[in-house]
Amino acid sequence: MSDTTDNGQVLTTQDGKPLKAALRRALRREKLRAFLLIAPLLIFVLITFVAPIVDMLFRSVENSIVADTLPKTVIELNKWDSSSGEAPGEEVYAALYDDMLIAVDLKTHTRLGSRLNYEQSGISSLFRKTGRRIKRMDEDGPFKDQFIGADKKWGEVETWQVLQQFSPRYTDGYFLNAFDAQRGPEGIEMKPENEQIYMFLFGRTLFLSIVITLSCLLLGYPIAFLLASLPLRTSNLLMILVLLPFWTSLLVRTSAWKVLLQQQGVINDFLVWTRLIDDAGRLVMINNQTGTIIAMTHILLPFMILPLYSVMKTISPSYVRAAKSLGANDWTAFWRVYFPQSVPGIGAGAILVFILSIGYYITPELVGGTSGIFISNRIAYHISSSLNWGLAASLGTLLLVAVLVLFVVYDKIVGIDNVKLG
Amino acid sequence: MSALPPYASPLQRTWFYSFRIICGLIFFFLIFPILVILPLSFNAQDFFTFTKEMLSFDPAGYSFKHYNDFFTNPDWQQALVNSVLIAPVATLLATAFGTIAAVGLSQSHVPYKPAIMAILISPMIVPLIISAAGMYFFYSRIGLQGTYWGVVLAHAALGTPFVIITVTATLVGFDRSLVRASASLGANPVTTFFKVQMPLIVPGVVSGALFAFITSFDEVVVVLFLGSAGQKTLPWQMFTGLREQISPTILAVASLMVAISIALLTVLELLRRRSERLRGLTPG
Numbered sequence: 001m002s003d004t005t006d007n008g009q010v011l012t013t014q015d016g017k018p019l020k021a022a023l024r025r026a027l028r029r030e031k032l033r034a035f036l037l038i039a040p041l042l043i044f045v046l047i048t049f050v051a052p053i054v055d056m057l058f059r060s061v062e063n064s065i066v067a068d069t070l071p072k073t074v075i076e077l078n079k080w081d082s083s084s085g086e087a088p089g090e091e092v093y094a095a096l097y098d099d100m101l102i103a104v105d106l107k108t109h110t111r112l113g114s115r116l117n118y119e120q121s122g123i124s125s126l127f128r129k130t131g132r133r134i135k136r137m138d139e140d141g142p143f144k145d146q147f148i149g150a151d152k153k154w155g156e157v158e159t160w161q162v163l164q165q166f167s168p169r170y171t172d173g174y175f176l177n178a179f180d181a182q183r184g185p186e187g188i189e190m191k192p193e194n195e196q197i198y199m200f201l202f203g204r205t206l207f208l209s210i211v212i213t214l215s216c217l218l219l220g221y222p223i224a225f226l227l228a229s230l231p232l233r234t235s236n237l238l239m240i241l242v243l244l245p246f247w248t249s250l251l252v253r254t255s256a257w258k259v260l261l262q263q264q265g266v267i268n269d270f271l272v273w274t275r276l277i278d279d280a281g282r283l284v285m286i287n288n289q290t291g292t293i294i295a296m297t298h299i300l301l302p303f304m305i306l307p308l309y310s311v312m313k314t315i316s317p318s319y320v321r322a323a324k325s326l327g328a329n330d331w332t333a334f335w336r337v338y339f340p341q342s343v344p345g346i347g348a349g350a351i352l353v354f355i356l357s358i359g360y361y362i363t364p365e366l367v368g369g370t371s372g373i374f375i376s377n378r379i380a381y382h383i384s385s386s387l388n389w390g391l392a393a394s395l396g397t398l399l400l401v402a403v404l405v406l407f408v409v410y411d412k413i414v415g416i417d418n419v420k421l422g
Numbered sequence: 423m424s425a426l427p428p429y430a431s432p433l434q435r436t437w438f439y440s441f442r443i444i445c446g447l448i449f450f451f452l453i454f455p456i457l458v459i460l461p462l463s464f465n466a467q468d469f470f471t472f473t474k475e476m477l478s479f480d481p482a483g484y485s486f487k488h489y490n491d492f493f494t495n496p497d498w499q500q501a502l503v504n505s506v507l508i509a510p511v512a513t514l515l516a517t518a519f520g521t522i523a524a525v526g527l528s529q530s531h532v533p534y535k536p537a538i539m540a541i542l543i544s545p546m547i548v549p550l551i552i553s554a555a556g557m558y559f560f561y562s563r564i565g566l567q568g569t570y571w572g573v574v575l576a577h578a579a580l581g582t583p584f585v586i587i588t589v590t591a592t593l594v595g596f597d598r599s600l601v602r603a604s605a606s607l608g609a610n611p612v613t614t615f616f617k618v619q620m621p622l623i624v625p626g627v628v629s630g631a632l633f634a635f636i637t638s639f640d641e642v643v644v645v646l647f648l649g650s651a652g653q654k655t656l657p658w659q660m661f662t663g664l665r666e667q668i669s670p671t672i673l674a675v676a677s678l679m680v681a682i683s684i685a686l687l688t689v690l691e692l693l694r695r696r697s698e699r700l701r702g703l704t705p706g
Contacts, residue, residue, distance in 0.1 A: 030531050037526025038538060041519040041582060048579040049545050052556035059559055219448050226445045240687070241449045247683040248456055249640045251660045252676040256455035258664060259462065259470045259673070266458060269471045301452060330434065359549020361643050366664050376551035383555055383647065393559070396552045407547050 053400070060394035063171035066163065069112040070099040074167040082161050087154075093143035097134070104131045118388050119173065120162045126153050174394035198378070198395065205374045208292060209357040213304075215297045216353045217346065220304035224345070227305075228312035246302035254363050257295040261286040261367070287369030295367050300356055304349040307414070311345025344413065351410040355403055375399055456680055463488055463673035470670065488674035498671065501659035508570070508645075508655060509638040512577035516634040519578070520585025521627050525619070527586070528593040546583035550643040553580065558647040568650035576644050581634030588633065592626030592697065625697040629690055636686060 011019040067074050072095035080088040103109040113127030133150040137143070147154040165183060166173065173183070180196040181188050190196065223242065227235045245253065260266050268282045277283065285291055315338060323333040361376040368377070375395060382392035426438050466485040467473050475483025492498045523542065527535065545553065557576050558567060566572035596619070604614040620627075642657040649658065656675065663672050 027531060030529060031533055034526045034529035034532045037529075038523045038532070041523035041542060041586075042538060044515075044519050045542055045545065045579055045582060048575045049553065049557075050541060052558075052560035053544075053548065053552070054556075055560040055563070056552070056556035219451070222441065222445050223448050226441075238449070241453050243687055244683065245452050245456060247636065247687050249657065249676070249679045249683065251640070251642060251657050251664070252459070252679050253455060255660065255664055255668075255672050255676050256459050258668065259459060260455055262470060264469075264471060266462075266471050298451065298455060330437075355547070355549075359551055361549075361551040362661065366661070376549065379551055379555060380647075383558060389559065392555055396555045399549060400552050403547065403549055403552075 056393045057397055057400075059390060060174050060397045061170045061172065063166060063173065063390070064169045065112055065115050066167045067169055069103050069108050070096065070163075070167075072096075073099050073163070077160065077164050077167060080160065080164065082157070082164055085157060087144075087157060088160055090142060090144050092160075093147050093154075094141060096147065097137065097141075097143045100130060100134045104134055114387075116162060116166065118177075118391065119166065120158065122153065123159065123162065126151050126159070130154070174390040175397075177391055178394040178398055198375070201373075201375045201378055202398070205358060205376075208289065208296075208372070208374065209354050211293055212296050212300060212357045213350050213354045215293065216301050216304040217350055219297065220301055220308055220349065221342075221346075224305050224308035224312050225342075227309050228315070229317075242302050242305050245298070246306075250299060250362060253299055254295060254366050257291070257298065257367060258286065261291055261294065286367050287372070289368070289372040291367035291369065292364050292372035295363050296357055296360060299363060300353045303352050303356060307348040307352060308342065308345040311348070312342055315341045348410070348414045351406055351413065355406050355410065358406075359399060359403060459673050459676050460680065463670070463677040465670060465673075468670050470668070470673075488670050489678075491669075491671045492674045492678075495671065497654075498656075498659060498675065501654050501656045504653055505639060505656040508573055508577060508653070509635055512574050512581060512638040513631055513635040515574070515578035516581035516638075517585050517627060517631040520582045520630060520634070521589050521623075523582075524586050524589035524593060524626075525615070527590060528596070542586055543583045545580045550580075550641075554644045554647040557644060561648055567648060568653075570653060572648050573645055573653050576648055577638035577641060578634075580641065580644065581637045584633035584637060585627070585630035588630035589623060589626040592623045596622060625693040629693055632686055632690060636683075639682075 013019055013022045073092060076092040076095040077088060080092060100109060103112070109127045109131045110124075113124040116127075117124035130147070130150050137146045137150075153159050176182055176188065178198050180191050180199045182191050183189075227238060227242075230238070258265075262268070263282045263284065263286075265286075267285070268277075271277045272279055272282065285294070319337050319341070320333050323337040324330075328336065358374075359376055360374060361380060364372055364374045365377050365380070368374070376399070379392050379395050379399070382388045382395070426435065430438065461476065462470065462472070464484040464486065465473065465476065466483050466487065473483050477483075526532070527539070532538070553576075557572075561567040561572045561576070566575070600618050600622075601614055604618045605611075609617065640657055642655075642661050645653060645655050645658055646661065649655070656679075660672055660675060663669055
């Protein structure tokens with residue numbers, strides 16, 4: 001676009017400013033106005049939501065507790081060669097004495113003990129015991145013998161190795177733990193078979209999510225197909241049957257399944273009444289994987305039906321008619337013409353259901369027993385019961401990464417702007 | 423598929439009816455668990471299944487005692503009060519912030535729009551357990567953990583993506599020349615917003631608000647971690663009730679909540695029809 005007229009004059013607005021500059025100013029003002037409208041929510045979400053997530057990511061590697069509680073010891077311990085096979089020298093114990101005196105006053109030594117106990121059991125009681133003895137120790141030393149006298153663990157190389165290993169302010173220890181690995185004498189190694197739980201739980205979460213997604217697809221496809229092919233008035237009416245569960249509280253649906261699936265519940269009573277099973281052979285359908293799969297399929301089914309339906313609505317029936325007029329039978333017309341056009345809906349629905357199910361917590365907790373729980377239940381356990389927040393954070397980070405990867409795929413297939421509700 | 427043609431072969435006929443039966447069974451699977459708790463909530467016994475009296479429609483088998491318990495038990499009443507105190511405030515915050523931001527996002531020149539959109543939508547994508555964990559860590563640092571405002575802010579953050587999505591969807595069909603017309607007639611931007619833009623996007627705002635409300639009203643994971651005993655909401659009370667000792671009062675509460683969802687669904691359906699009518703589409 002040229003901003004000069006034929007005779008070389010610069011185009012201006014009525015009040016004499018160059019047109020280009022005026023346009024640029026107007027555009028800048030428009031951008032600023034749009035941004036000012038968005039800013040309140042952006043700041044709100046950044047503070048109330050994004051900051052917590054970043055905090056969690058930070059916590060999964062943060063480990064300043066050793067360096068904060070025992071600052072002098074950490075400095076002295078850096079000089080110690082852990083492969084020497086001998087406990088460190090007197091100066092380390094002297095530093096430990098100074099640090100412990102302060103720590104006992106602030107009562108931080110028990111916290112450090114329980115933190116290090118995640119890495120090696122027994123350290124918690126070691127710190128507690130030493131904390132009680134520290135005041136009675138001779139201030140002039142020698143400290144090494146006094147500490148070993150208080151607890152002979154202070155003379156063991158392993159104790160000092162753990163302390164040295166966790167003295168840096170950042171650690172990959174939680175992540176190693178989340179991957180069922182540990183740092184052995186020869187570097188990173190897998191934990192013994194019987195202690196590997198997290199990879200197994202991640203595997204089970206993935207497996208159950210896939211099963212739930214597939215059963216949602218199996219049940220959702222016919223329904224979406226029916227709804228898309230019926231006249232609008234009928235399909236709107238039937239749509240209520242899909243939307244009512246969608247709008248009903250998650251806990252209501254979970255309690256309904258708890259009522260239905262119990263051994264003394266409605267389904268078992270019905271089966272006994274029809275003599276399909278006898279009273280002694282009541283089916284165990286709750287507090288195991290079956291319970292989780294049934295309840296979660298029911299809860300997530302609307303999330304499969306709605307995207308499938310919105311895609312199938314756009315498939316013109318004339319394609320199938322054309323296929324049939326060219327000699328295709330019903331099955332060929334469906335499989336070769338209709339089905340390929342509904343694949344985007346399958347992709348959208350399946351990824352949505354999968355993303356939702358992989359992070360589910362409430363339903364597995366209530367109907368999953370021990371064999372039907374997900375990784376999220378373990379995260380909750382570490383936050384509220386075992387108080388190993390770092391491990392909870394690193395497990396959460398892994399789950400978050402998995403979900404975000406899936407979401408990018410979803411965005412590529414469906415587009416973030418095309419999310420439809422209700 | 424909508425109707426069986428008169429020339430259909432026996433095989434087609436069989437498939438047509440068996441397909442309908444299959445769909446009927448799936449609909450049954452969808453709706454039965456919700457419907458079954460309604461009669462069970464009137465059980466005169468503390469059982470979770472139909473008693474003999476109930477099956478023979480004997481009035482003695484039915485009673486309001488579980489509803490009675492809900493309305494007299496202080497625990498449930500406190501939970502109800504807490505839910506009613508938290509959800510509307512969270513909805514108000516989410517709707518106000520979300521609507522203004524959606525208007526901003528619909529302008530034609532927004533710098534970094536995809537990145538902003540990703541941040542604003544993120545509370546809906548991140549699994550609740552992760553949001554809850556992060557919020558628990560962060561809110562304990564800043565002293566909001568276990569407070570009323572901590573829960574309200576968290577719920578508002580979780581509700582905003584729904585408002586953004588619904589309001590943005592209504593703004594897509596919004597004719598921007600109306601704003602220019604209003605401005606040319608001398609209205610300032612605030613007047614234009616409330617007198618011209620707002621009435622047209624109100625269905626989106628209301629349905630977004632309903633989504634935000636149900637998100638907060640139904641939310642249990644975040645409140646479990648962020649709340650203290652003083653913020654025990656209805657879903658929290660149901661959750662502990664289901665996990666520890668399952669009492670039939672839960673069925674009465676569940677039935678009442680189904681009634682609330684039916685009301686919400688009706689409002690949304692009416693809104694949908696209104697907006698279709700406004701856009702010149704005939705409602706189905």
